[in-house]
Amino acid sequence: MAAVPGSPESPGSPYHPTTARDAAARGAAGLRGQPTPSEVIAGLRATSHGDDLVQLLSPEGTLTAHEDFPFEVDADLLRGLYRDMVLVRRFDREGNALQRQGQLSIWVPLLGQEAAQIGAGRALRPGDMAFPSYREHGVAWCRGVDPTQLLGIFRGTDHCGWDPKATRFNCYTIVIGNQVLNATGYAMGQRFDGAIGSPEADGESRNEATIAFFGDGATSQGDVHEGMVFAAAFDAPVVFYCQNNQWAISEPVEKQSRVPLWQRSTGYGFPGVRVDGNDVVACLAVTRWALEECRSGNGPVMIEAFTYRMDAHTTSDDPTRYRLADEEQHWKLLDPIERVKVHLSRQGMADQEFFDSVGAEADELAARFRAHCIAMPKPPPERIFANVYSEPHHQLEQQQAQYLVYLASFEDQGSATPGQVTR
């Protein structure tokens, strides 16, 4: 295709890499895969959050009260949130490494979204229910799902390695937006059960809420729209928690919406808030408020956590083909962990010993994560047929029996089973 004026291929255009530094900024893909001018503009636009952002802890580590979201912060809370984010980032990085070393077929990094996920996750009570998409490793952590339980999905040994019922953290849902409707239905059930709107008794509340996690890309899906319509129609106690990380693989958020995403809630008739998704304190304060609104019968609520996907969409993706390193550098200055560390240090809430101990704990977690991953066995063939149905199913029982006889026929001949043959 011929170069058109103003295109990246056109010499002399402002987008043509003329220096080694420019080329480096574009990353390894270099000329082969450059962001288009519109992508560059979209990406830079995504660094501007507008005037409606709820922020409590600034990127420089300054804590400011917000009149709409009054929130008590103490040293224990901040140290806990810091620890959560460091540990989650550490095993997330290990996930990337394990994929590169062939131990995982894919990993879905959350780098940059630690605050958005830990803030929301720590706002949940044990009785609340969470419906994740597939990047919510930080929320999983808060729900008590061990990081090693996330590995099976990406190593190919299971589709969900934890008990979604017991943890009240549903299985990862890969079809974009599906879980938003499932969450809405669950929340409708909470309302039908009378699990919202009761006064507290003895300081205890039996009220519950549901939270649905999805991304900016998912907001284009019909299921997200229908979820919001149903939630409004049935006054469902569900928090629609959209992590706007600016990129749906290669498509900037402006491909999904002309208006800021949080403003969509107005059209459905419930409140929406845009929160600094890199500010764990604000995410916690706003989500806690939103869940309480739902528990007390004032749901649904939408939250847009304005954040950034610092890494690729997955380990199979190459962001250098569609966005500039400059943009990543801008967001690096807004890092969710650094601002908490600065605040803890400056306020004398934590000393070097604390930071060192969290670092050591993170390394131990990563080592355990790695060792567990490498030791995960291939499941037995019976697993193919297990739990397809809750009740007996003669057709599958027959298929399983026939396949096991087939496998056994190899053993009778003293040769390897097909699964053991090295190809």
Next chain:
Amino acid sequence: MNDGAVSSPRSGADSKPVTLAKALNMSLRAAMDEDPKVIVMGEDVGKLGGVFRVTDGLQKDFGDHRVLDTPLAESGIIGTAVGLAMRGYRPVAEIQFDGFVFPGFDQIISQVAKVTYRSQGAWSMPLVIRIPFGGGIGAVEHHAEAPESFFCHIGGLRVVACSTAQDAYDMLRAAISCDDPVVFFEPKRRYWEKGALDLGATALTDTALTDTGAERERPPGCFSSVVRRPGTDVTVVSYGSSMPILHAAADAAAAEGRSLEVIDLRSLSPLDLGPVLDSVRKTGRLVVVSEAPRESSITADIAARVTEEAFYSLAAPVLRVAGFDTPYPPSRLEEDYLPDLDKVLDAVDRALAF
């Protein structure tokens, strides 16, 4: 119609003939009476009672928390039903017409069918999706389709089709009590045809295991096929709306001295081929009838499996009477499209000619 919210249908046993639609209504009412977790949801199922009146009177008696008039969105109906089932409800979701199921198809395939498997059994999915199906009512496009094969192809779903008032009642009760998702096809062309409904005859003999391992009673035979009429010369098999055609064919054949064995599949997934294979081993000839397009269909699967399992019993190839591999035609042409008495008798003649 007002049976009262608290009256059990068994206590008011009614042996008079009822329409198939009424039998379904009574079945829903009985299930809702018995288990407060059973809820009905769909478009126009409340005040209107559904466009076919299958849910008539239920909202009045059970309230709008148990009979939900939903926004007009099929993915929303199925997707929220999934969440309600996770919450412990037993939703019965109505899809208004066969051709309208496709906006909800993604949720059925991606979630309903896979939630139990994905969660390694942590979630069960006791959800019934009722779909009026099939043609012959002179309707506009999307109101006369037979999409059952799509669902039979998906592991994790159970698919059934009723053809009589008695089955409508019993099979829907069984489907609602099943912990697996059941796609329940209703022969809309036969909704107003009356049949005997003997509530005393639905002896609760079968048992299934509950989550806790305890045995639970359930009506028999939701997931099995039945021989409707014994015969010796040719086996004819179908389900749903085509069953009366098979009976008419058996009558016509009998007048010519030929004996047809008529089998109602009832369960489309899993297929219960035992009675079909037993019959074919006796007759050696099999004709399979369905309104659905022929390609990659239930009729195709039956032909393949009978060939695999009863090859030496066959005296003729398995023959099929099915819809053409076209979109459903304008209704003035549907008589040409649908299986009818002549097409079935023609196939019987061809099977016997071998």
